Amino acid sequence: MNILYIAYSCNPFAGSEDKIGWCVPYEISKTNTVYVITKEEQREPVEKYLQRHPLQNIKFYYVDIPNFYKKIFKGFMYSGRLNVWNRRVLPLAKKICADQKIDVIHQITPIEFRAIGDYGKIANIKFICGPLGGGESLPNGLKDYAKGHEIIEVVRSGINRWYRFKLRITGKLNRCDYIMFANRETRDFLGLDENVPLVTEIAADEISIEERIVPNDINNELVFLFAGRMVYRKGLELLFDAIMEIPDEWKYIVKIVGTGPELSHLKHRCESNSLLSAHVQFMGAVEYSEMQREYEMSDVLIMPSIRETTGTVLIEAMSQGMPIITINKFGGAILVDENTGWLYSGENRKSYIAGLKNAMVACIVNPKEVEKRGQNARKKVKDYTWKRKCDQYEKIYKRLNCN
Numbered sequence: 001m002n003i004l005y006i007a008y009s010c011n012p013f014a015g016s017e018d019k020i021g022w023c024v025p026y027e028i029s030k031t032n033t034v035y036v037i038t039k040e041e042q043r044e045p046v047e048k049y050l051q052r053h054p055l056q057n058i059k060f061y062y063v064d065i066p067n068f069y070k071k072i073f074k075g076f077m078y079s080g081r082l083n084v085w086n087r088r089v090l091p092l093a094k095k096i097c098a099d100q101k102i103d104v105i106h107q108i109t110p111i112e113f114r115a116i117g118d119y120g121k122i123a124n125i126k127f128i129c130g131p132l133g134g135g136e137s138l139p140n141g142l143k144d145y146a147k148g149h150e151i152i153e154v155v156r157s158g159i160n161r162w163y164r165f166k167l168r169i170t171g172k173l174n175r176c177d178y179i180m181f182a183n184r185e186t187r188d189f190l191g192l193d194e195n196v197p198l199v200t201e202i203a204a205d206e207i208s209i210e211e212r213i214v215p216n217d218i219n220n221e222l223v224f225l226f227a228g229r230m231v232y233r234k235g236l237e238l239l240f241d242a243i244m245e246i247p248d249e250w251k252y253i254v255k256i257v258g259t260g261p262e263l264s265h266l267k268h269r270c271e272s273n274s275l276l277s278a279h280v281q282f283m284g285a286v287e288y289s290e291m292q293r294e295y296e297m298s299d300v301l302i303m304p305s306i307r308e309t310t311g312t313v314l315i316e317a318m319s320q321g322m323p324i325i326t327i328n329k330f331g332g333a334i335l336v337d338e339n340t341g342w343l344y345s346g347e348n349r350k351s352y353i354a355g356l357k358n359a360m361v362a363c364i365v366n367p368k369e370v371e372k373r374g375q376n377a378r379k380k381v382k383d384y385t386w387k388r389k390c391d392q393y394e395k396i397y398k399r400l401n402c403n
Contacts (some may be wrong), residue, residue, distance in 0.1 A: 001032045001104060001105045001394075001398070001401070002032070002035070002100050002101055002102045002104075002399060003025075003028060003032050003033070003035070003102070003103065003104050003105075003106065003397065004033050004034075004035045004036075004037070004093060004096055004097065004100075004104070004105045004106070005021075005024065005025045005028075005034065005036045005105075005106055005107075005108055006036070006037055006086075006089065006093070006106070006107040006108065006109075006117055006119065006357075007020075007021035007022075007024075007025065007036050007037070007038045007103065007107075007108050007109045008021065008038060008039050008082060008085060008086075009021040009038075009039075009042075009109040009110065009175075010022050010025070010036060010038040010042050010046065010047060010060075010109065011045045011046070012026075012038075012046065012049040013045050013048075013049070013288075013289075014045070014288060015288045015312050015316075016312045017109045017110065018048055018109075019110060019312065020043075020108055020109055020111070020201055020202065021036075021038065021108055021109040021200075021204065022046075023205075023347060023386045024106075024108050024386070024389070024390060024393070025058060025108075025187045026055070026058070026386075027386045027387055027389075027390040028390050028393065029055060029056070029057045030057075031394070032057065032394070033057050033058075033100075034057060034058045034059070035058075035059050035060075035061070035096055035100060035102070036059070036060045036061065037058060037060075037061045037063060037089050037092060037093060038061070038062060038063075039062065039063060039064065039085060039126065040062045040063065040064035040314050042062065043060075043062045043247075043316035045178060046060055047060075049376050049392055055309070056363075061092060062395045063085065063088055063089050063092060063372070064088075065081065065085050065088055069081055069084045075152075076152055076155055076156050076159065076328050077159075079112065079114035079115050079159065079163065080114070081343050082110050082114070082115035083114075083115055086116075086117035086118070086369060087117075087118075089117065090117065090118060090119065090121075092395050093105065093117075093119055093122065093217060094122055097122055097125050097229065097331065100296055103125070103126070103397065103401055104125070104128060104397045104400065105119045105122065105125055105126070105127045105128070106124045106127075106128040106129070106393070106397075107119060107127075107128070107129045107130075108130075111130070111131060111133050111134070111182060111201050111309060112132065112133060112134030112309075113132045113133070113134045113135055113163065113164075113186055113190060114134055114160070114163040114168070115160070116129055116132070116167070116173070116176070118170075118172055118175065118177055120172065120174075120175025120177070121175060122162045126177045126178070126397070126400040126401060127175065127176055127177050127178075127319050128176070128177060128178045128179070128180075128393075128396065128400070129176045129178075129179050129180070129199075129337050130179050130180035130181060130182070130199070130395070131180040131182040131198075131199045131200065131201040132179070132180065132181050132186055133181070133182040133183055133201070133309030133331065134160070134186055134309065134310065135160060135183075135185055135186030135187070135188070135189030135190060136166075136183065136185040136231075136307050136309065136329075137157065137160075137185065137189075137307065138153060138306055138307050139306065139327075139329060139346075139352075140347075140348075141346045141347055141348040141351065141352050141370075142235075142238065142306040142349065142352055143347050144349050145232060145235065145238055145240055145306050145349075146233070146306070147233050148231075148232070151288070152253070154251075160189065164189065164190060167190070168176055173190070173368070175283065177400055178185070178396055179192075179196060179312055180197050180198070180199040181196060181197070181198055181199070182198070182199065182200065182201045182309050182310050182331050182334075183198065183309060183310065183329075183330045183331040183333070183334065184198060184333075184334075184402075185329065185330060186309075196306075196330055196332055197348055199392075200310060200331060200334055200335050200384060201309070201310060201331070202310055202311075202312050202314070202315045202331075202384075203315060203384050203385055203386045203388070203389045204315045204316070204318070204319040204381045204384055204385050204386070205319075205385070205386065206385045206386075206387060220251055221251045221252055221253050222252040222253075222299050222300070222363055222364050222367060222370070223252070223253055223255060223297065223298045223299045223300075224252065224253070224254040224255065224290060224298065224299070224300050224301075224302050224325075224360065224363070225254075225255050225257065225294060225295070225299075225300070225301050225302065225317070225322070226239065226254065226255070226257065226258075226301075226302050226303070226304070227257040227258060227286075227291065227294065227301070227313045228257075228258050228264040228305075228311075228313065229258055229259070229260040230253060230259055230260030230261065230262040230266060231260050231261060232262060232306075233305060233306055233307045233308070234302065234304070234305050234306075234308075235303075235304030235305045235306045235327075236256070236262065236266055237266075238264075238267060238304045238306065238352065238353065238356060239254070239302060239304040239356065240270070240276055240280070241353045241355040242304075242353050242356040242360060243275070243276060243279055243280065243357075243360075244273075244275060244276070245353060245354070245357040246279075246357060246360060246361060246364070248274075248275050250364055252279060252360075252363075252364050253280070254279055254281070254302070255281050255283050255294070255298060256280060256281065256282045256283060257283045257284075257285075257286050257291075257294055258285060258286075259284060263282075266282075267282060270282075270396065272319075280338055291316065295317055295320040296320060298322065299322065299363070299367070299370055299374070300322060300323055300324070300325060300363050300374075301313060301314070301317035301318075301322045301323070301324050301325070302325045302356075302360070303324065303325070303326040303327075303332060304325075304326070304327070305326070305327065305330070306327075307329065307330070308330045308331065308332070310330065310331025310332060310334075310335065311331065313385060314326070314331075314332055314336065315335070315381060316333055317377075318335075318340065318378060318380065318381045319378060319381045320378070321374040321375060321377065321378040322374050322377060323340055323341040323342070323363075323370055323373035323374045323377050324336045324340065324341035324342070324377065325341060325342045325344070325356070325359045325360065325363070326341065326342075326343060326344075327343065327344060327345070327352075328343035328344060328345045335384075339373060339376045340373055340376050340377040340378065341348040341373055342359035342362060342363070342379050344356050345358050346359070
């Protein structure tokens with residue numbers, strides 16, 4: 001087949017959406033002819049990789065937008081930039097479809113529903129979109145953790161409702177021949193049927209799925225790991241509140257990897273509290289290529305996000321034999337279960353804190369269960385490799401073209 005991918009984010013040397021935008025076309029190109037349209041900023045890393053590792057059956061195109069739009073569409077207004085980019089891509093996509101006899105267009109990044117391109121308008125070409133996220137909102141019991149950032153959540157909610165309205169009046173969703181969602185919250189927000197598939201947008205490299213070889217018994221302390229950007233929605237305040245409920249004498253540490261605007265405040269809170277300072281270690285920023293070591297030296301990944309699509313770190317940690325602690329919502333609730341980690345729930349702030357604390361305590365008091373669930377997590381990830389994912393995508397493409 002001839003397949004055109006729309007991949008705003010596409011970088012062979014990065015993680016998150018950049019990795020999604022790179023790995024799917026790369027894997028599919030092993031058995032198909034692939035064309036990729038990405039943003040101009042990706043030209044340097046993509047061409048650098050291709051110089052070192054020439055690839056067959058794949059060609060990249062780069063599209064830029066005027067700097068004016070980059071200056072005004074920032075932060076929670078970033079969706080505007082994505083939609084401007086999609087509009088500039090559409091004529092090129094039409095030309096590629098005509099010149100290369102494209103069978104399928106698949107928009108894989110951005111993954112947010114606010115930035116679905118109108119590629120369904122291209123005649124006689126099947127258009128697939130997703131997996132999509134972005135429709136998540138703060139659970140009622142966790143809204144206190146957005147204190148000081150309420151305006152962001154209010155504006156974001158308004159923007160989401162506006163884009164949902166636009167999708168309905170423009171019929172853009174109806175022009176998608178096949179659509180997938182990364183979590184229930186986004187599918188439900190758009191009011192779509194439960195039969196619309198839920199598909200984890202992230203995957204693992206097959207070579208990364210290995211048995212753990214580094215014992216994590218330093219001073220008999222259980223090592224929890226958090227990895228992510230220091231922003232309020234990542235839930236570090238919730239995590240610290242849970243730590244405050246765990247007896248001080250218990251042996252464990254929580255390593256915090258990452259940086260961001262909340263780092264100074266979070267460090268100050270820990271330095272001001274003897275219990276937190278005894279158990280929390282800030283590791284600073286760690287290069288994506290160096291994260292392997294952090295996973296190897298940790299026992300359990302904690303993702304306490306109060307709003308999230310899925311989180312690439314989940315798959316990365318599971319592929320290293322680490323069980324997961326995360327909220328029973330968003331994409332993590334699709335990927336993690338009682339055999340591969342601990343999902344906590346709540347109705348209010350107090351019960352969410354208790355749920356997270358209880359999950360951590362269950363790990364501290366029963367390291368054998370941690371090891372067992374970690375092994376299960378590694379086994380489960382074998383069903384979530386890029387090859388498996390792309391095999392599933394290819395079946396969808398073929399089915400659509402047969403129909």
